[in-house]
Amino acid sequence: MVEAAKITDLTHDAPFESQYEEIDELLSKKQFYKEGFITNTNVETFAKGINEDVVRAISEKKNEPQWMLDFRLKALKVWQSMEEPHWAKAEYEPLDYQDYSYYSAPECGSCAGECNTDEAGEPEIDPEVAKAFAELGVPIEGNSEVAVDAIFDSISVSTTKREELAKLGIIFCSFSEAVQDYPDLVQKYIATVVPVGDNYFAALNSAVASDGTFVYVPEGVHCPIELSTYFRINEAKTGQFERTILIAEKGSYVSYLEGCSAPVRDTYQLHAAVVEVIVHEDAEVKYSTVQNWYPGDEDCHGGILNFVTKRGICEGDNSKLSWTQAETGSAITWKYPSCILKGDNSIGEFYSVALTNRHQQADTGTKMIHIGKNTKSTIISKGLSAGFSDNTYRGLVKILPSAEGARNFTQCDSMLIGDKCGAHTFPYIEVGNSSAQMEHEATTSRIGEDQLFYCQQRGISEQDAISMIVNGFCKDVFSELPLEFAQEAEELLAISLEGSVG
Amino acid sequence: MLLKVENLHAEIDDKEIIKGLNLEIKPGEIHAIMGPNGAGKSTLANVLVGRDEYEVTDGSIEFDGEDLDELDPEERAHKGMFLAFQYPVEIPGVSNKFFMQTAVNAVRNERGQPELDMFEFDEFAKEKIELLDMRSDLLDRSVNVGFSGGEKKRNDIFQMALLEPKLCIMDETDSGLDIDALKLVANGVNSLRSPDRSFIVVTHYQRLLDYIKPDYVHVLYDGKIVKSGGFELGQQLEEQGYDEIIRHYHNG
Numbered sequence: 001m002v003e004a005a006k007i008t009d010l011t012h013d014a015p016f017e018s019q020y021e022e023i024d025e026l027l028s029k030k031q032f033y034k035e036g037f038i039t040n041t042n043v044e045t046f047a048k049g050i051n052e053d054v055v056r057a058i059s060e061k062k063n064e065p066q067w068m069l070d071f072r073l074k075a076l077k078v079w080q081s082m083e084e085p086h087w088a089k090a091e092y093e094p095l096d097y098q099d100y101s102y103y104s105a106p107e108c109g110s111c112a113g114e115c116n117t118d119e120a121g122e123p124e125i126d127p128e129v130a131k132a133f134a135e136l137g138v139p140i141e142g143n144s145e146v147a148v149d150a151i152f153d154s155i156s157v158s159t160t161k162r163e164e165l166a167k168l169g170i171i172f173c174s175f176s177e178a179v180q181d182y183p184d185l186v187q188k189y190i191a192t193v194v195p196v197g198d199n200y201f202a203a204l205n206s207a208v209a210s211d212g213t214f215v216y217v218p219e220g221v222h223c224p225i226e227l228s229t230y231f232r233i234n235e236a237k238t239g240q241f242e243r244t245i246l247i248a249e250k251g252s253y254v255s256y257l258e259g260c261s262a263p264v265r266d267t268y269q270l271h272a273a274v275v276e277v278i279v280h281e282d283a284e285v286k287y288s289t290v291q292n293w294y295p296g297d298e299d300c301h302g303g304i305l306n307f308v309t310k311r312g313i314c315e316g317d318n319s320k321l322s323w324t325q326a327e328t329g330s331a332i333t334w335k336y337p338s339c340i341l342k343g344d345n346s347i348g349e350f351y352s353v354a355l356t357n358r359h360q361q362a363d364t365g366t367k368m369i370h371i372g373k374n375t376k377s378t379i380i381s382k383g384l385s386a387g388f389s390d391n392t393y394r395g396l397v398k399i400l401p402s403a404e405g406a407r408n409f410t411q412c413d414s415m416l417i418g419d420k421c422g423a424h425t426f427p428y429i430e431v432g433n434s435s436a437q438m439e440h441e442a443t444t445s446r447i448g449e450d451q452l453f454y455c456q457q458r459g460i461s462e463q464d465a466i467s468m469i470v471n472g473f474c475k476d477v478f479s480e481l482p483l484e485f486a487q488e489a490e491e492l493l494a495i496s497l498e499g500s501v502g
Numbered sequence: 503m504l505l506k507v508e509n510l511h512a513e514i515d516d517k518e519i520i521k522g523l524n525l526e527i528k529p530g531e532i533h534a535i536m537g538p539n540g541a542g543k544s545t546l547a548n549v550l551v552g553r554d555e556y557e558v559t560d561g562s563i564e565f566d567g568e569d570l571d572e573l574d575p576e577e578r579a580h581k582g583m584f585l586a587f588q589y590p591v592e593i594p595g596v597s598n599k600f601f602m603q604t605a606v607n608a609v610r611n612e613r614g615q616p617e618l619d620m621f622e623f624d625e626f627a628k629e630k631i632e633l634l635d636m637r638s639d640l641l642d643r644s645v646n647v648g649f650s651g652g653e654k655k656r657n658d659i660f661q662m663a664l665l666e667p668k669l670c671i672m673d674e675t676d677s678g679l680d681i682d683a684l685k686l687v688a689n690g691v692n693s694l695r696s697p698d699r700s701f702i703v704v705t706h707y708q709r710l711l712d713y714i715k716p717d718y719v720h721v722l723y724d725g726k727i728v729k730s731g732g733f734e735l736g737q738q739l740e741e742q743g744y745d746e747i748i749r750h751y752h753n754g
């Protein structure tokens with residue numbers, strides 16, 4: 001039984017034209033994207049194009065073992081046999097994949113790019129790159145409560161707190177290092193949650209995977225600090241193909257965060273990531289994302305194309321996986337963090353705020369696949385559209401016949417700011433077991449002129465009023481983010497909505 | 503003079519609603535404005551506080567010696583104008599307390615006073631709640647969401663108390679209130695009365711005026727003030743209605 005619970009499609013035909021002129025004007029002021037600076041440093045960038053030689057060269061650059069090269073080559077073949085998907089509610093011209101570079105990395109001054117990890121410890125970080133991360137507020141010196149893996153274009157440049165974590169048996173390193181140092185673990189888990197041929201972008205990622213983070217939390221260990229990765233795309237016309245694997249062994253706990261940004265460029269940059277999360281019995285993983293990729297300018301030039309496959313499996317009984325995301329950037333977002341609830345009593349959660357402004361297009365949501373008995377999932381999605389943007393929630397809740405006593409609660413709220421944007425909701429439900437309990441709530445609202453006037457009459461400026469109302473709307477999701485990230489997300493929203501700040 | 507409205511003409515959607523209105527209010531005075539439905543009372547209130555959709559086509563509004571023509575609604579609020587709405591607006595997800603702390607600090611900023619932090623605001627709010635005899639749990643709920651009609655009106659009065667305006671405009675704050683709620687609102691107003699705070703009380707009913715005792719009563723009809731008098735004019739209207747005055751206006 002396939003059924004779309006309630007499809008709402010609220011588009012550009014809003015009846016109140018004049019009322020929103022002012023708001024539109026306010027929102028169309030040039031957005032202030034403070035992460036938009038460019039780092040100039042010596043980089044090694046492959047010539048544009050993708051083919052077997054490029055894939056071999058990437059693998060060689062990273063000094064990879066044969067099995068990893070074989071994995072890539074197989075994926076390339078799969079990718080070449082597939083077609084670019086265009087079913088999402090985001091419109092984009094077919095991309096010319098030969099017009100992107102698939103590897104770019106800063107050369108580190110001392111050893112001209114030849115340095116692999118060695119016993120002497122971390123290689124020197126390119127000072128320009130270090131400066132860029134400092135400016136972004138990413139603590140790559142290890143002087144923070146949070147452990148950080150900092151990724152610049154195709155490579156990881158620094159991973160902090162690893163010794164501290166190693167004492168607990170926690171592995172926290174870049175994906176490339178894991179391939180070298182923990183080949184058994186990587187081989188055991190890679191492509192088990194997201195198979196190579198899962199979708200077009202997953203296949204592409206598998207072929208040209210650049211860097212990402214590898215996390216392994218051993219049995220019974222409660223990771224005492226937040227682990228995080230910061231992704232920075234710097235070079236023009238390059239792709240970043242993050243590959244992240246996170247494994248939580250029996251009874252363990254970890255909270256992982258990722259942040260991202262890119263300079264202001266007038267051409268598209270491509271980000272096609274694959275994230276796989278494996279949660280064993282009684283373990284819990286919290287995975288939070290604050291996504292602030294460059295959204296492109298007023299006239300739809302540039303921005304990040306963000307095609308992401310994030311999926312986790314609650315493998316063991318009583319395991320739990322939560323995805324929380326605040327998506328404010330990217331020209332196009334195509335992303336559905338999902339949970340496969342295989343273990344009995346396992347729990348999947350998805351909390352999302354997606355904001356689109358100007359000409360951004362976001363098609364995001366989640367899939368909750370219930371396999372085990374008494375599995376529970378919660379979906380709370382808050383979509384905010386402003387400017388000329390389109391914001392789509394697309395979700396699937398699938399209850400397999402084996403999932404006796406499964407429960408889902410879905411709440412999808414959309415808020416429109418102005419009258420030239422669109423909000424769309426496509427919640428699909430497939431129920432294969434009659435004992436399932438499903439609850440679905442959805443609302444669509446518009447920031448009303450009357451609300452703004454009420455605030456203004458009390459002395460609050462229109463901009464402050466908008467961000468106050470918007471933050472109120474997003475509260476249920478922000479409360480799921482770790483504290484400092486919640487604040488960052490609130491600020492991001494405010495900046496994304498306001499014209500310029502300060 | 504706190505407020506001086508001269509020959510005011512204002513329209514909405516190209517329809518003229520206020521058609522040459524004059525009104526003068528001194529500090530500390532209470533003026534009641536009465537009149538039949540559709541006379542333009544809410545329009546006048548909105549025009550005074552600068553709502554965008556309303557366009558002033560002629561005449562002037564002077565507040566505290568300054569022409570308001572170019573000022574945005576929030577600037578007028580900072581100068582001390584307050585409107586208690588005929589229909590207070592709901593803002594889901596935003597707590598009443600956070601909303602009012604933001605508002606109070608915006609106004610204090612403008613007046614060159616230091617902002618109140620959470621603790622200072624709590625203290626300040628507590629005083630006002632006691633003054634108005636309000637339930638303090640309203641502070642923790644979203645602005646006006648799930649409030650009863652009476653609670654919404656009382657919340658507006660509470661906001662008025664917090665913002666300490668010079669001119670309070672109350673648009674039918676008494677409509678839809680039972681007698682107890684009405685008394686609470688009236689007590690609120692009376693306790694906020696001061697020699698340098700003036701009120702414009704828009705109402706249909708004498709009963710609010712019985713509690714508040716305005717200095718002047720005006721009848722608004724067809725976008726103009728067609729009759730003015732003292733407290734006793736309200737009583738007369740209660741007994742005779744507007745017919746006599748309207749007939750007189752059309753014949754005169």
Ligand SMILES: Nc1ncnc2c1ncn2[C@@H]1O[C@H](COP(=O)(O)OP(=O)(O)O)[C@@H](O)[C@H]1O
Pocket residue numbers: 514515517519537538539540541542543544545546
């Ligand atoms: N948006 C609008 N467009 C056109 N006419 C309006 C609009 N809003 C109010 N009016 C008209 O203005 C007149 C005065 O309305 P209002 O000020 O609300 O009266 P009152 O508060 O005295 O009952 C009414 O005739 C009403 O129909």
Ligand SMILES: [Mg+2]
Pocket residue numbers: 543544545588674
């Ligand atoms: Mg009215």
